[in-house]
Amino acid sequence: MTIAVLGATGGQGGAVVAALLEAGQQVRAVVRDPASARARALAASGVEVVPGEMTDADSLTAAFSGAAAAYGLTTPFQEGLDAEVAQGTAIIEAAARASLPHLVMASVASADRHTGIPHFETKARVEQALSRAGLPATVVAPTYFYDNALGALEEVAVGEIAMALPAQTPLQQISRLDLGRVVAAVVADPGLWIGRRVEVAGDDPTPARMARIVGDAAGGPVTFRRIPMERLRQANPDMAAMFTYLTESGYHVDLAALRADFPGIQWMSFADWAQEQSWPVPGR
Numbered sequence: 001m002t003i004a005v006l007g008a009t010g011g012q013g014g015a016v017v018a019a020l021l022e023a024g025q026q027v028r029a030v031v032r033d034p035a036s037a038r039a040r041a042l043a044a045s046g047v048e049v050v051p052g053e054m055t056d057a058d059s060l061t062a063a064f065s066g067a068a069a070a071y072g073l074t075t076p077f078q079e080g081l082d083a084e085v086a087q088g089t090a091i092i093e094a095a096a097r098a099s100l101p102h103l104v105m106a107s108v109a110s111a112d113r114h115t116g117i118p119h120f121e122t123k124a125r126v127e128q129a130l131s132r133a134g135l136p137a138t139v140v141a142p143t144y145f146y147d148n149a150l151g152a153l154e155e156v157a158v159g160e161i162a163m164a165l166p167a168q169t170p171l172q173q174i175s176r177l178d179l180g181r182v183v184a185a186v187v188a189d190p191g192l193w194i195g196r197r198v199e200v201a202g203d204d205p206t207p208a209r210m211a212r213i214v215g216d217a218a219g220g221p222v223t224f225r226r227i228p229m230e231r232l233r234q235a236n237p238d239m240a241a242m243f244t245y246l247t248e249s250g251y252h253v254d255l256a257a258l259r260a261d262f263p264g265i266q267w268m269s270f271a272d273w274a275q276e277q278s279w280p281v282p283g284r
Contacts, residue, residue, distance in 0.1 A: 001068035003187055004028040006054065006091070007075075008047070009038035011147060012106065012176055016071050017047065019180025023188065030063040030070075054087040060094030069187040070095065073106035074126055076119045084119070088126030092133050102190045104183055105130055107141040109172070109199040109251045117241045127197075138186050139197040142179045143172040143251045146202075146273045149214065156218055157280035160211075164227040164243040167208040172201035172251040175268045185262055201253040202267045210270060217274040220282030 003020050007013030008029030020027050030052035031039045043049045052063040054074070064070050072091040076084040088105075095103040111123040123141075130137055155162055165171060182200050186193040205213065207224045215222035229247075233240035259267065 002026045002028050002048070002066065004030055004050075004064050004067040004070040006030045006052065006060075006071060007073050008042060008049075009036060012073060012145075012179065013071070014038075015176035015180040016183050017042065017180070019177060019184045020187075021045070021047070022181075023184040025184065025187070028063065028067060030060070055083065055090045057090040057093040057097065060090055061097040064094050064098035064100045067098075067100065069102035069104060069190065070100055071104045071106065071183055071187075074123065076122055081118055081122045084122040085125050085129075088123075088129060092126075092130055092135065095135055095137075096133060101136060102187060102194060103130075103135055103137040104186055105137055105139050107139050107197075109141045109143045109201070109253055110245070110249075111141060112197070113249075113252075115241075115245050115249075117245055118238045120242070120245075136190070136194045138190075138193045138195070140179070140183055140186065141197060141199045142174045143199070143201040143253060144174070144246075145179075146173050146175050146268075146270055149210065149274075150277065153280055156214060156222060156282060159215075159220065159222050159282040160225050161207065161214060161222055162225040162227050163207050164229050164232045164240065165207050165247055167224050167226060168206050169247060170204040170206050170250065171210075171246060172204045172253050172255075173270060174200050174202045175273050178202050178265060178268055181265045182262060185264065198258075198261075199251070199253045200258065201251060201255060203270045204255070205270045213271045213274050214279065215282065216271075217277065218279035218282055222282055 028048040029042045034049045050063050052059045074084045074087040107123045111120045211222045211224040
């Protein structure tokens, strides 16, 4: 069966494509520019590549037509919070028009907990719209991504990892590929998963432990530095709201229950993931 994947040339969508191919599924990559280098690479690997704009229900309807399932994701980080809701609205409309048998919609863990975090609340609004639409759907809601650590390579190079989180506060996280494997398992068994919401995490290291792990993988000492919340609040109120929530409450994924639900996944720990990355040698 063919699975349509939005954002297939990005980090999250690309990981879903990789996991679906690993599971032997046929993949239809829905991309903004089929002529881009990443889209051409997908086509060269045997993936069907079709055009689709995240806020254009007409193009998404065409992309979903004939697919057995689709993976939809939204983002506020390119065009803003209102754009994320518009993306979700277009995806839901297209799935209805195309009579899509199964829509797997990406969200974020704790989006249903009224956190007040702006980019969590937009995903909550999309989830609510999806529920009102009454479509055959599953929500897959990841926690923090391991891959976020790769955004601080310059800090690692000087022997630091910095976050606005206390050093000993556990942070539930997930590898993108394991998220993709959850999606692959969900689309393979729609009867089990339609109508359900799945929060996803693979490990829960503290920032201090993350620093030690990255140092071991990078081949030099890395220490943790806590970013003052007030400084982050001035620079990025959305991220400050998120890290305040993660400090005071944190995600609430039941890791044992998740593993029981997906026995076929060999969950990657943060340490295993770190060993597979290319890090600068601290202090060199």
